[in-house]
Amino acid sequence: MAGNSLVENSTDDEQDPESSCDDIATKYYEKLWHATDGEEKPEQRLQSLDIDGVASYILDRPCKNIIVLSGAGISTAAGIPDFRSPGSGLYHQLEKYNLPHPEAIFEIDYFRENPKAFYELARQLYPGRFKPTLCHYFLRLLHEKEVLLRSYTQNIDMLERRTGLPGEKIVEAHGTFHSSHCLDCHKEFTIEWIKEKVFAGETPFCTEPSEKHEDVLLPNPGLVKPDIVFFGESLPSKFFQRAEEDFPQCDLLIILGTSLVVQPFSTLVDRVPPTTPRILINNQRAGQVHPFMRMLGIGGGLDYESEDNVRDVFWEGSCDDGCQLLADLLGWGDELKSLVASEHETLESEIDDITAKLAAMPSGDEK
Numbered sequence: 001m002a003g004n005s006l007v008e009n010s011t012d013d014e015q016d017p018e019s020s021c022d023d024i025a026t027k028y029y030e031k032l033w034h035a036t037d038g039e040e041k042p043e044q045r046l047q048s049l050d051i052d053g054v055a056s057y058i059l060d061r062p063c064k065n066i067i068v069l070s071g072a073g074i075s076t077a078a079g080i081p082d083f084r085s086p087g088s089g090l091y092h093q094l095e096k097y098n099l100p101h102p103e104a105i106f107e108i109d110y111f112r113e114n115p116k117a118f119y120e121l122a123r124q125l126y127p128g129r130f131k132p133t134l135c136h137y138f139l140r141l142l143h144e145k146e147v148l149l150r151s152y153t154q155n156i157d158m159l160e161r162r163t164g165l166p167g168e169k170i171v172e173a174h175g176t177f178h179s180s181h182c183l184d185c186h187k188e189f190t191i192e193w194i195k196e197k198v199f200a201g202e203t204p205f206c207t208e209p210s211e212k213h214e215d216v217l218l219p220n221p222g223l224v225k226p227d228i229v230f231f232g233e234s235l236p237s238k239f240f241q242r243a244e245e246d247f248p249q250c251d252l253l254i255i256l257g258t259s260l261v262v263q264p265f266s267t268l269v270d271r272v273p274p275t276t277p278r279i280l281i282n283n284q285r286a287g288q289v290h291p292f293m294r295m296l297g298i299g300g301g302l303d304y305e306s307e308d309n310v311r312d313v314f315w316e317g318s319c320d321d322g323c324q325l326l327a328d329l330l331g332w333g334d335e336l337k338s339l340v341a342s343e344h345e346t347l348e349s350e351i352d353d354i355t356a357k358l359a360a361m362p363s364g365d366e367k
Contacts, residue, residue: 042275044310051315051322054279055329058147058252065149067250068139069268073257073282074319075157078130097121108230112183113219115203122226123198127158127177127191129354131347135256137340138323140165141332150246152239154258154265156228163343173239173265175228182206183223184216194226199354235264247271253278257319260287260301270300278302279313281322 045061046053057063072080097105097117104110105118140163142148151160152171158178160170172178180189185208197204206213206222213221229235250272260266269278269287280286280302289301304312315322327336 041308041310045275046277046311046313049304049309049311049313051279051313051326052329054252054277054313055326057277058330061251063147063252065246065249066142066147066252066254067149067246067272068142068151068254068256069258069265070135070139070151070153070155070256070319071258071260072155074133074135074153075130075155075159076257077133077135077318077320078157078159080125080130080157103231106230108232111225111230112223115220115223115225119198119203122177123201125157126195126198127162128195129351130157130159131344131351132159132163133320134336134340135319135323136160136163136165137343138327138336139163141327141336141339143169145332149249150242152243152265152268154262156226162347171239171242173229173235175226175236177226177228180204180224180226182208182213183225184218184221185212189224194224197224243268243271248273250276252276255280255282255287255302256323257282258286267300269302275311277311277313279315280304281315281317281319281326283316283318285314285316 045057047056058066097120099105099117100110105121111118136159139148139151139160143165148169150171151165151169152173153160154174156172156174156176158172158176161167161178167178177194178191180191180194181187182189185206187206187208189204189207194204203220204224205220206224208222210222216222227236247268248271253269253272253276255269255278258265260269266287272278285304287302288305289303302312302314303309304314315325324333324336327333
């Protein structure tokens with residue numbers, strides 16, 4: 001049977017029949033959709049749909065309201081494990097804590113009953129032990145060039161703050177170690193106070209008189225928890241307030257080191273205006289809209305592989321390499337390298353002191 005303009009026959013005898021049928025149907029409806037779709041494409045603001053086009057756009061426009069979305073991938077070069085990588089991710093490393101399941105260490109109910117496991121982990125990952133990566137310093141450079149509107153991060157490692165990026169430029173969507181609160185009376189504690197407790201191998205409890213917690217019927221009354229978002233807790237109100245204000249102004253969205261699977265953070269890619277360029281710098285593709293949803297004009301996500309793409313760019317590789325390349329194209333490459341070298345030298349002795357203290361401490365099992 002001869003092929004036609006909508007359906008192409010497969011000649012691969014080993015192709016899975018069901019998969020083949022799905023592919024043919026997708027191509028059919030995609031071509032049918034484009035044949036009947038009379039809407040004009042949005043304006044393409046990039047000279048080319050690649051990282052060179054993004055660099056030219058930043059310089060030529062010029063951009064003044066860049067928003068950066070980042071995930072665990074920007075911190076792996078600092079030695080902090082991501083969550084999901086097989087064999088090396090954080091969840092894999094949590095097996096030694098005998099949790100009912102890896103995610104339990106970040107569940108508020110489990111934390112109430114067994115805070116020790118979380119604080120053992122926190123002692124190993126606590127902010128101060130790690131140097132920001134080149135990618136983190138690229139964010140600071142964007143700020144110094146007066147083109148960064150905001151940095152939205154899923155990470156709780158505070159490495160953005162450690163670069164010297166001002167707190168008002170950062171939205172820590174999943175919370176932060178920067179402050180802590182009593183779960184019951186809500187008294188606030190500083191990072192210095194809770195850091196002292198954590199590095200002493202202690203579980204932090206509220207300093208308010210015990211009668212303030214007498215009516216608490218839950219386990220461990222007066223337990224203090226860093227203001228990071230656990231499963232079962234709402235995201236900080238700042239996340240929603242800032243997103244409402246920031247994203248309509250965004251003239252470039254840079255997405256770094258995130259799988260874009262965690263809601264509601266992943267939906268932020270759709271909050272920018274329809275002509276705003278978006279670039280994903282990551283080791284693998286992520287956040288793509290499903291072809292069928294795209295055909296129907298519903299659903300959200302990145303669209304860097306379709307024929308109708310006018311704004312989305314994917315650069316495959318590490319976040320550090322991608323940010324260095326972008327800085328080079330912008331003429332900032334040497335400045336970025338110099339910034340990283342000088343800042344890392346300053347942080348070296350501080351990190352050595354913390355590492356030595358941890359090495360001298362008994363493990364949770366020995367205490």
